[in-house]
Amino acid sequence: xxxxxxxxxxxxxxxxxxxxxxxxxxxxxxxxxxxxxxxxxxxxxxxxxxxxxxxxxxxxxxxxxxxxxxxxxxxxxxxxxxxxxxxxxxxxxxxxxxxxxxxxxxxxxxxxxxxxxxxxxxxxxxxxxxxxxxxxxxxxxxxxxxxxxxxxxxxxxxxxxxxxxxxxxxxxxxxxxxxxxxxxxxxxxxxxxxxxxxxxxxxxxxxxxxxxxxxxxxxxxxxxxxxxxxxxxxxxxxxxxxxxxxxxxxxxxxxxxxxxxxxxxxxxxxxxxxxxxxxxxxxxxxxxxxxxxxxxxxxxxxxxxxxxxxxxxxxxxxxxxxxxxxxxxxxxxxxxxxxx
Numbered sequence: 001x002x003x004x005x006x007x008x009x010x011x012x013x014x015x016x017x018x019x020x021x022x023x024x025x026x027x028x029x030x031x032x033x034x035x036x037x038x039x040x041x042x043x044x045x046x047x048x049x050x051x052x053x054x055x056x057x058x059x060x061x062x063x064x065x066x067x068x069x070x071x072x073x074x075x076x077x078x079x080x081x082x083x084x085x086x087x088x089x090x091x092x093x094x095x096x097x098x099x100x101x102x103x104x105x106x107x108x109x110x111x112x113x114x115x116x117x118x119x120x121x122x123x124x125x126x127x128x129x130x131x132x133x134x135x136x137x138x139x140x141x142x143x144x145x146x147x148x149x150x151x152x153x154x155x156x157x158x159x160x161x162x163x164x165x166x167x168x169x170x171x172x173x174x175x176x177x178x179x180x181x182x183x184x185x186x187x188x189x190x191x192x193x194x195x196x197x198x199x200x201x202x203x204x205x206x207x208x209x210x211x212x213x214x215x216x217x218x219x220x221x222x223x224x225x226x227x228x229x230x231x232x233x234x235x236x237x238x239x240x241x242x243x244x245x246x247x248x249x250x251x252x253x254x255x256x257x258x259x260x261x262x263x264x265x266x267x268x269x270x271x272x273x274x275x276x277x278x279x280x281x282x283x284x285x286x287x288x289x290x291x292x293x294x295x296x297x298x299x300x301x302x303x304x305x306x307x308x309x310x311x312x313x314x315x316x317x318x319x320x321x322x323x324x325x326x327x328x329x330x331x332x333x334x335x336x337x338x339x340x
Contacts, residue, residue: 003064004096006043006057007031011282012310015128027282030056031313032092034070039100040335043092044283045254051086059085063093074101074112078260087233087257094258095290095333102332109293109333113263116296120324123301124149124176126308127166132158136165139173145323147174149204149302152191153182160194167198176300178204181230185214189221196223202300204250204277205229212237216244227277227300232256238269248275250302253291254283266297275299282308286335289316292327301325313338 011027024046030053032041045051063085071080077097081090102112110118124147127135139148150166152159163177177200183191188206195203202225207214209230219226225247231237232249233256241249249269256262266276277300280288288305295301303325306312316335318326328334 002035004032004034006060009313013308014310029284032096034096034100039096040286041092041096042284042286043088044281044287045088046281051088055086056089059089070097074098088254091253091258094260098259099332106331108331109290118293118295118327120326121295121301122146122322122324123303125304129154132161132165135162136169139166140169144321145173149176149178152177153179159191163195163198175200176202176204179206181205181208183207185217188218192222202227212240212244215246219246225275235265235268238265242272242274248277250277250279252279252281253287254281277302280305284312285314285316286333289327289335290333292317292325
């Protein structure tokens with residue numbers, strides 16, 4: 001029997017998704033399955049991370065040829081997965097192995113990992129870059145949302161108009177902005193200073209991912225948390241960002257290699273006094289639900305991917321009327337195949 005198999009899924013987005021890196025209407029996800037469906041994982045990464053699907057599938061093929069038994073304790077997963085493969089490929093295997101142990105022992109993921117019960121938290125809902133009036137209209141119809149995140153950094157000089165339009169449409173919501181590395185430090189400082197006057201409560205990845213000093217300079221000039229996203233891919237990144245004075249990190253399993261390295265980075269960031277956002281790529285409910293099991297350790301949530309996808313094949317996390325996230329009461333990750 002083949003130890004593991006994978007299936008590529010084209011995710012259709014409900015609306016074109018424009019950020020500073022470009023516009024997309026689909027994303028490619030990879031569903032990883034251990035033999036006998038003992039455990040499921042997911043490897044999904046945006047094109048701008050530069051990880052080709054062939055690199056992931058090649059690594060999984062090599063893993064499938066290994067003869068050593070799967071670990072039966074979460075503590076053995078990091079060594080079994082190793083550090084050689086692409087981060088999203090390692091994340092998929094890490095998730096599948098955790099899911100397997102949870103299913104075999106009848107324990108939900110957070111319990112298996114010894115984490116606090118995932119208290120429901122509201123997630124932000126992301127609005128892609130668009131004309132200011134269009135973003136304002138989109139915000140107006142999101143009547144259940146209490147937190148909205150605006151993608152900015154489009155380079156057309158209209159970011160302040162976008163924030164003003166959304167704030168006018170929704171004076172009641174908490175606003176985050178995410179430039180996806182689209183500003184220079186000087187631009188970021190000037191933009192954020194004006195946006196804070198409109199109630200922006202958090203700024204994500206304002207400058208280039210390798211500009212740790214610039215991130216720190218922006219944070220020092222800002223009255224709200226600056227949260228690093230693309231800048232956070234390794235433990236060394238956490239250390240550099242903390243040394244620069246950055247206020248928080250957006251942890252995503254796909255870019256850091258899964259739950260085991262992600263939890264280590266989360267705990268180190270906490271030791272360094274940083275806030276924690278739990279995020280996701282535009283991925284299925286397998287990956288997003290796995291991340292939701294960490295909610296007991298989070299300050300902010302950005303787990304709206306299942307909202308953004310029109311054809312998510314899986315059921316997992318759910319949202320209540322206040323857009324708070326809940327994890328399913330099922331063993332392992334708790335994601336199941338959606339009925340046709």
